[in-house]
Amino acid sequence: MPRATVDTRAEIRxxxxxxxxxxxxxxxxxxxxxxxxxxxKAALYYHYASKDALVGELVDPMFAELRELGDExxxxxxxxxxxxxxxxxxERFWELCLxxxxxxxxxxxxxxxxxxxxxxxRMLHWRERVDAVLVGSDDPADRVRAxxxxxxxxxxxxVFEGDDLAAVRGPAIDAAVRALQPGxx
Amino acid sequence: MPRATVDTRAEIRxxxxxxxxxxxxxxxxxxxxxxxxxxxKAALYYHYASKDALVGELVDPMFAELRELGDExxxxxxxxxxxxxxxxxxERFWELCLxxxxxxxxxxxxxxxxxxxxxxxRMLHWRERVDAVLVGSDDPADRVRAxxxxxxxxxxxxVFEGDDLAAVRGPAIDAAVRALQPGxx
DNA sequence: GTCTATAGACTGATAGAC
DNA sequence: GTCTATCAGTCTATAGAC
Numbered sequence: 001m002p003r004a005t006v007d008t009r010a011e012i013r014x015x016x017x018x019x020x021x022x023x024x025x026x027x028x029x030x031x032x033x034x035x036x037x038x039x040x041k042a043a044l045y046y047h048y049a050s051k052d053a054l055v056g057e058l059v060d061p062m063f064a065e066l067r068e069l070g071d072e073x074x075x076x077x078x079x080x081x082x083x084x085x086x087x088x089x090x091e092r093f094w095e096l097c098l099x100x101x102x103x104x105x106x107x108x109x110x111x112x113x114x115x116x117x118x119x120x121x122r123m124l125h126w127r128e129r130v131d132a133v134l135v136g137s138d139d140p141a142d143r144v145r146a147x148x149x150x151x152x153x154x155x156x157x158x159v160f161e162g163d164d165l166a167a168v169r170g171p172a173i174d175a176a177v178r179a180l181q182p183g184x185x
Numbered sequence: 186m187p188r189a190t191v192d193t194r195a196e197i198r199x200x201x202x203x204x205x206x207x208x209x210x211x212x213x214x215x216x217x218x219x220x221x222x223x224x225x226k227a228a229l230y231y232h233y234a235s236k237d238a239l240v241g242e243l244v245d246p247m248f249a250e251l252r253e254l255g256d257e258x259x260x261x262x263x264x265x266x267x268x269x270x271x272x273x274x275x276e277r278f279w280e281l282c283l284x285x286x287x288x289x290x291x292x293x294x295x296x297x298x299x300x301x302x303x304x305x306x307r308m309l310h311w312r313e314r315v316d317a318v319l320v321g322s323d324d325p326a327d328r329v330r331a332x333x334x335x336x337x338x339x340x341x342x343x344v345f346e347g348d349d350l351a352a353v354r355g356p357a358i359d360a361a362v363r364a365l366q367p368g369x370x
Numbered sequence: 371g372t373c374t375a376t377a378g379a380c381t382g383a384t385a386g387a388c
Numbered sequence: 389g390t391c392t393a394t395c396a397g398t399c400t401a402t403a404g405a406c
Contacts, residue, residue, distance in 0.1 A: 023297045026211035112208045144356035148337030155336030171329035179364040
């Protein structure tokens with residue numbers, strides 16, 4: 001029987017992202033995804049050749065955004081002393097995490113994912129690249145600061161998921177910018 | 186046939202923690218854990234009644250430490266202006282994460298875990314409780330700062346796992362302490 | 371495009387011999 | 389304590405009807 005909606009593929013992705021983010025990829029079966037939108041597992045296989053292919057298509061948009069951000073910033077590292085410039089990059093990273101927060105959740109929660117053949121090549125150290133651009137330095141202490149700042153920012157969109165994220169934005173970015181300042185407090 | 190080692194239970198826990206941290210709990214089977222230490226799945230079941238029981242015993246020590254820290258700090262909130270006091274708490278949290286970094290990894294990577302009946306009651310908002318003690322405030326902005334600081338610190342013991350963590354400690358704690366300072370940078 | 375039916379592998383867990 | 393053997397259930401994935 002034909003279905004009420006036109007875009008079954010989009011429906012599959014939406015249901016899958018929700019379940020993957022909530023329970024993890026391994027803990028979610030294709031049967032569950034299919035049943036959530038009222039089709040059978042076999043019908044799902046008509047649209048996606050495998051679970052890996054589905055996961056790959058889900059995480060792709062975020063990787064594309066990260067690559068764009070990396071490309072744009074590459075070659076012109078941020079001066080750590082220029083607070084406005086640092087803040088601008090942190091803000092963009094926050095917005096990116098916010099837009100893709102369900103994907104962030106999936107990636108954080110599924111380490112085995114990045115080892116899968118379909119997905120690993122697309123990861124390319126995603127956040128590490130932004131780290132590097134942001135601190136523009138190989139100094140290990142600078143890298144640590146970047147991990148605290150961006151890791152912390154990334155965590156907020158997950159931890160405060162149900163809350164008013166517009167209110168979280170300001171303090172989160174402030175804290176991250178401060179964490180990035182070199183030297184002892 | 187009796188085995189070379191005395192403490193099979195400890196061997197099981199060690200192998201399980203390694204595999205759970207690496208791939209996630211759902212993606213690791215009891216057969217894999219058993220075979221890694223040269224016994225069968227049935228032998229493993231002699232020592233642990235279920236997968237949940239095994240997971241529970243693995244995460245217990247960290248929860249116990251968090252409860253101790255919470256108990257000790259409870260009732261005497263840290264003055265956000267007292268930098269030395271703030272630093273002391275952040276340092277203790279860092280050490281706790283470092284000691285339990287494989288468990289941290291397991292918990293981060295397995296959201297579904299905290300919903301399991303055996304484990305949920307022991308979680309009791311672990312990090313949230315430390316957050317609360319640390320900022321000693323219900324102000325949402327303070328809570329956000331605490332999440333950035335402690336989330337960032339927690340991330341470093343995972344991200345820099347293979348590196349020299351003694352060198353990571355200083356910059357990580359500095360960055361977290363700075364992130365906790367109120368107001369705009 | 372969606373279905374039913376099924377293959378084949380693996381899972382967590384148990385029974386009972388040694 | 390560890391084994392072999394097995395259960396019932398689930399999984400990914402496919403074949404073929406409509």
